[in-house]
Amino acid sequence: MSDTEPSLTFLLDWQAAELAAVEHMKALGFVDAQKTQSGADGGIDVESSEAAAQVKFYASSIGRPDIQRLRGAAHEYRISVFYSTGGYTREAVQYADQAAVALFAMDPYGQVEAASEFAVVLADSTLVQERRERFEELKAVRYRFAADSLDRDAQLYAQFGRLASMGQEEGAVFTHAAAAFESYARAFRTAALAKDFAAADEAFDEANKRIRLLRWITGNDLRDEYGSLEDAVSIGWEWEVTPGSDHLLQRVSMGAFNLRELVVESFEGWESLLPEDISTHNLADIEMGKYAGMLLSASYDPALLTPDLLRRLKEAVRAGVQRTHGTAAMAFRALFDANARLGLGRPSSLLARSLRVDALVNRLYQQLDAS
Incomplete structure (x- = not known):
């Protein structure tokens, strides 16, 4: 019995066969299945987050070596699937059953049937749902x-x-x-x-x-x-700022680096209008970058630091964020005032940047509180 509804569309070439395989993969429950980019798949024609498939638009039967090559190419995926328009040799089916590769036979109209034991299991309606x-x-x-x-x-x-x-x-x-x-x-x-x-x-x-x-x-x-x-x-x-979420400290660390980059970029070309006590060095807070880097390294292995040291490191990052935000706020205010003295409104680019900086800082505080 076919595992897909008859398409009644004759497969003209290998590209049509691959599209039929994509639809069948989705019917198996791999709803994110899609074709890979031609020439960049290493033998994989269709992939989803959990499964990888190869499609052979051949008139002759597929042998064991092709199945073995798929296993090698799809080692990063949980499930390997093979589609063939020419069937399989007995040795190929035996190897597929041992290696848990799902073999499917595809007819000239794109209808698909299970050709190995694992394929039968994979197509079980309960498991598909x-x-x-x-x-x-x-x-x-x-x-x-x-x-x-x-x-x-x-x-x-x-x-x-x-x-x-x-x-x-x-x-x-x-x-x-x-x-x-x-x-x-x-x-x-x-x-x-x-x-x-x-x-x-x-x-x-x-x-x-x-x-x-x-x-x-x-x-x-x-x-x-x-x-x-x-x-x-x-x-x-x-x-993401949900308390207890995974990777919150990584998000904080990368966010601190993004904040420093965003602030420095925001004032490129405006240096001549900035107060004398605000420089690129002030904006690119070196201390914050150093502590953010340490926090990023420590976040991958909680055993690297004691809870007290981790808390102190987070507070050092928070202090750096506060310093950077305060310096940026003064710089934005100085530039807005300079434009106002000239009878001009706030430059849209600077206004947009200031809003992004404020949003990023608020997010970093929330993530620090939640981590």
């Missing part, structure tokens, strides 16, 4: 991180709108686009919580379109457009 539910839970967590990132962006846009000096037309466009962005950010979170990932993807795309429009007003200093949803997931993960 459990696998699908587990993947959906993991995907929901990742989408929550992306939602956190969008929410933070919405807050920054709202702050920018309240503080920035904009002309009538520019202000109208900003208000409209920012409101739409916030609406799509809420829609993204709602769809993600409901595990309606297709609707979430649509909301994300619409939100990203608004960022592209808003960038003409805020510049890239507030938020560059997202290259993909994965970017939002990654940024959201960095901002």
Whole structure:
């Protein structure tokens, strides 16, 4: 009996066979299955976070050596899967049963049937449902991180709108686009919580379109457009502040380095207008970088330091964050005052940078408190 619904579409080439394998992998519960980039897979044609598959669009049977090569190429994955349009030799099936490789035979229309014992187990309906539910839970967590990132962006846009000096037309466009962005950010979170990932993807795309429009007003200093949803997931993960979460100290350490870099970059080209007591050396707090580096090293192995030393190290990082934030705040204020004396509004790039610095500092305090 076929493990997938008949597609009734004749497989014209190996690319069509790979697409059929992707759909079958998803039907097996590997919902994040996708084709690998051609030429960069080392023998792997389809992959998910848990499984890797090879697809052979051959008329002849696949032998044991091909199965062995897949095992070697897919050693980092929990499960290995093979698809063949030409069947398998008896030796290949015997080896696959011993090595726990799932063999599937694919007919000219992309219909798939189990060809080894492990493939039968892998296609068990109960296990498929459990696998699908587990993947959906993991995907929901990742989408929550992306939602956190969008929410933070919405807050920054709202702050920018309240503080920035904009002309009538520019202000109208900003208000409209920012409101739409916030609406799509809420829609993204709602769809993600409901595990309606297709609707979430649509909301994300619409939100990203608004960022592209808003960038003409805020510049890239507030938020560059997202290259993909994965970017939002990654940024959201960095901002995780749930008490007891894993890797909080790593996030604090990297955040401290990011803060120092952001502050130094913010004042490049403005040095001549800064007060004499504020220099690049002050902004690039060397002490904070040193303590952040030690905290990063210690965070990978709790046994490296006593609880008291770890607490003192965290307080040293907190003090560095306070110093850097205080120096940056004085520098921003001096530049804003200089522009005001000239009858000019706050430069949008500086305003955006100041908002990002404030947000990053608040996040670091929250993560230090939660770690």
